[in-house]
Amino acid sequence: MNPYYTDYSEYLSRVFPGMKVQKLSVAVSGTCPNRDGTISRGGCSYCNNRSFAPAYCQPGLSVKEQIERGKLFFARKYPAMKYMAYFQTYTSTHLADRARLEGWLKEAAECDGVVGIVIGTRPDCLPEETVEVIAGFQIPVMIELGAESSHDETLARVNRGHSWAQTEEAVRRCADAGLHCGLHLIMGLPGETEEMMLLTIERACRLPIESLKLHQLQIIKGTRMEQELREGRLEIMKFSPESYADLCARIVAMMPRRIAIERFLAQAPPEMVISPRWGLKNYQFTTLVQNRLTSRSVIENN
Numbered sequence: 001m002n003p004y005y006t007d008y009s010e011y012l013s014r015v016f017p018g019m020k021v022q023k024l025s026v027a028v029s030g031t032c033p034n035r036d037g038t039i040s041r042g043g044c045s046y047c048n049n050r051s052f053a054p055a056y057c058q059p060g061l062s063v064k065e066q067i068e069r070g071k072l073f074f075a076r077k078y079p080a081m082k083y084m085a086y087f088q089t090y091t092s093t094h095l096a097d098r099a100r101l102e103g104w105l106k107e108a109a110e111c112d113g114v115v116g117i118v119i120g121t122r123p124d125c126l127p128e129e130t131v132e133v134i135a136g137f138q139i140p141v142m143i144e145l146g147a148e149s150s151h152d153e154t155l156a157r158v159n160r161g162h163s164w165a166q167t168e169e170a171v172r173r174c175a176d177a178g179l180h181c182g183l184h185l186i187m188g189l190p191g192e193t194e195e196m197m198l199l200t201i202e203r204a205c206r207l208p209i210e211s212l213k214l215h216q217l218q219i220i221k222g223t224r225m226e227q228e229l230r231e232g233r234l235e236i237m238k239f240s241p242e243s244y245a246d247l248c249a250r251i252v253a254m255m256p257r258r259i260a261i262e263r264f265l266a267q268a269p270p271e272m273v274i275s276p277r278w279g280l281k282n283y284q285f286t287t288l289v290q291n292r293l294t295s296r297s298v299i300e301n302n
């Protein structure tokens with residue numbers, strides 16, 4: 001057990017006792033309301049979906065085919081591994097009517113070794129009917145909600161197209177239906193100070209969520225942020241690995257044990273990243289944070 005916080009593997013071992021469980025990405029949606037004109041056409045200014053979809057994950061393939069391809073990555077190394085189908089790319093619940101959504105979930109659940117499902121979506125794409133379909137499903141389904149920040153001015157600045165109040169409402173809808181819900185947050189969005197980021201964590205921790213997935217802002221090629229950077233219009237905090245680890249240690253110190261931390265770091269393919277180019281693996285960064293927590297210096301100095 002991690003002495004400082006509940007890590008995601010500890011949380012998963014509570015949900016799936018006695019199993020080693022791995023997420024497998026599945027792409028079913030090729031768009032989101034921020035790209036298809038439902039809200040806007042520009043997309044969030046930091047987003048390039050190619051930066052987080054693994055190669056085996058192709059929307060042209062069926063859910064089952066994607067899962068079987070993904071399993072080949074892990075099954076040879078860990079034959080006893082179980083899986084959560086992770087509907088990751090774009091916004092999986094956007095434009096998905098009841099029948100389609102039920103079809104995807106059923107196809108995933110019927111794959112050998114799949115014990116759970118994670119659905120990545122936006123707070124404004126979880127209407128009552130969608131929550132009802134998900135909550136009634138036969139295996140555990142968790143929601144991963146892209147909240148990114150609790151500051152509406154930041155959300156407007158990066159063109160998220162939803163507010164923090166919508167995030168709060170979606171989380172409560174999930175909790176009322178008995179669904180596990182985690183928030184995805186980005187640290188270092190334009191215009192944000194560390195105090196604003198910590199306030200987001202504080203607000204998130206007041207909600208009935210099970211997990212937080214954090215990462216540092218990455219400037220990815222092909223995004224509007226890349227253009228803003230080139231034009232000198234991007235005001236962001238420049239973290240070093242050490243200063244970001246300090247922030248993460250402060251975050252850990254604020255968090256209740258009931259909320260698990262899934263990760264601190266994003267690792268887009270290096271050829272797509274403009275900055276920061278730290279070259280650190282997730283486990284290496286986690287060690288940096290743990291060292292800070294062990295020395296307690298960051299926490300005691302703040």
Ligand code: SF4
Binds near residue numbers: 035089
């Ligand atoms: S981050 Fe999500 S909502 Fe924003 S443009 Fe990308 S896919 Fe769409």
